[in-house]
Amino acid sequence: MSIQKSRPKKEIIKKDGLFYHPSFVKRSERIEILDWLKTIHPIWEMRYSEHNPPPEADEQRQLLRPVYWLGNWQFACLNYYHPPKGIHNRCVTGEDYPPVLKKMIETVEGITKTQIKKHDIPKGWKLNTCLINFYGSSIDPLTGKKNDTARVGDHKDFELGPVASISFGERAFFQFVMGKKDLKNNVIFEQWLDDSSLQIFGGDLYKDRAFHRIQRVENKLKNYFDLNVTNFETRRINFTFRYVPAEHIIDYHKLPDNQQSDTLAYMKMLAENSLHFRRALIKK
Numbered sequence: 001m002s003i004q005k006s007r008p009k010k011e012i013i014k015k016d017g018l019f020y021h022p023s024f025v026k027r028s029e030r031i032e033i034l035d036w037l038k039t040i041h042p043i044w045e046m047r048y049s050e051h052n053p054p055p056e057a058d059e060q061r062q063l064l065r066p067v068y069w070l071g072n073w074q075f076a077c078l079n080y081y082h083p084p085k086g087i088h089n090r091c092v093t094g095e096d097y098p099p100v101l102k103k104m105i106e107t108v109e110g111i112t113k114t115q116i117k118k119h120d121i122p123k124g125w126k127l128n129t130c131l132i133n134f135y136g137s138s139i140d141p142l143t144g145k146k147n148d149t150a151r152v153g154d155h156k157d158f159e160l161g162p163v164a165s166i167s168f169g170e171r172a173f174f175q176f177v178m179g180k181k182d183l184k185n186n187v188i189f190e191q192w193l194d195d196s197s198l199q200i201f202g203g204d205l206y207k208d209r210a211f212h213r214i215q216r217v218e219n220k221l222k223n224y225f226d227l228n229v230t231n232f233e234t235r236r237i238n239f240t241f242r243y244v245p246a247e248h249i250i251d252y253h254k255l256p257d258n259q260q261s262d263t264l265a266y267m268k269m270l271a272e273n274s275l276h277f278r279r280a281l282i283k284k
């Protein structure tokens with residue numbers, strides 16, 4: 001008798017500090033979100049800039065993927081929001097959530113309050129910041145050669161309180177790891193993130209002490225998203241929702257001159273397709 005191999009069953013996961021629903025997003029919401037995604041123009045950012053050059057251990061490099069931020073934009077060259085010390089001049093006022101996300105995130109905030117311990121949710125916490133990551137392969141415009149960059153190395157999300165993540169497209173293999181990057185067997189939990197799934201994590205272990213990473217994204221469906229990203233084949237999209245206190249979100253024209261100068265080219269790129277960023281550039 002042959003043993004049939006099957007994919008692991010998609011299951012709801014509930015742990016102290018971690019919640020996962022494999023099919024949280026409704027079909028109609030999925031359609032609406034994917035339609036809205038066609039209206040935005042993600043950008044490629046460089047990690048460093050003129051006034052924030054690479055430290056000795058690093059070098060100037062492009063991020064592995066195009067991104068888009070909602071709520072506020074954390075430009076990579078401004079070093080991202082990093083409390084307790086790195087809180088000023090890092091989060092630039094961004095566009096609002098489209099109605100479908102606004103509504104969905106209210107539900108997610110409600111779920112978070114039932115799944116994450118009260119003392120792990122800061123006062124005033126709300127998921128007012130969203131990073132949209134586009135995973136796939138960059139395509140060399142001259143040769144057509146593809147380079148699969150669908151992964152994220154060990155890192156923490158430093159925004160305070162729980163984060164919530166919604167995924168579309170191919171499955172991603174997600175791990176929580178402890179300690180130094182190259183330690184073997186340091187994985188404390190791993191799981192696949194499915195199309196239309198919701199993952200929430202918070203608290204001392206998964207949010208504060210563990211790092212997390214995406215090891216790989218499957219490439220089985222060969223069904224790529226049709227989006228405004230050139231020379232890139234997108235097979236997974238992830239929305240990560242976080243909390244930044246309103247007092248740490250600043251309008252572009254209030255950034256110090258050096259930071260305005262380092263991000264001006266990105267603001268102009270965004271302004272080409274966004275009224276919000278056009279207005280931000282003319283405001284004095």
Ligand SMILES: O=C(O)CCC(=O)C(=O)O
Pocket residue numbers: 131133152157165167172174193212213214238240
């Ligand atoms: O793509 C994912 O599921 C995780 C993304 C992530 O770790 C991040 O945006 O910080």
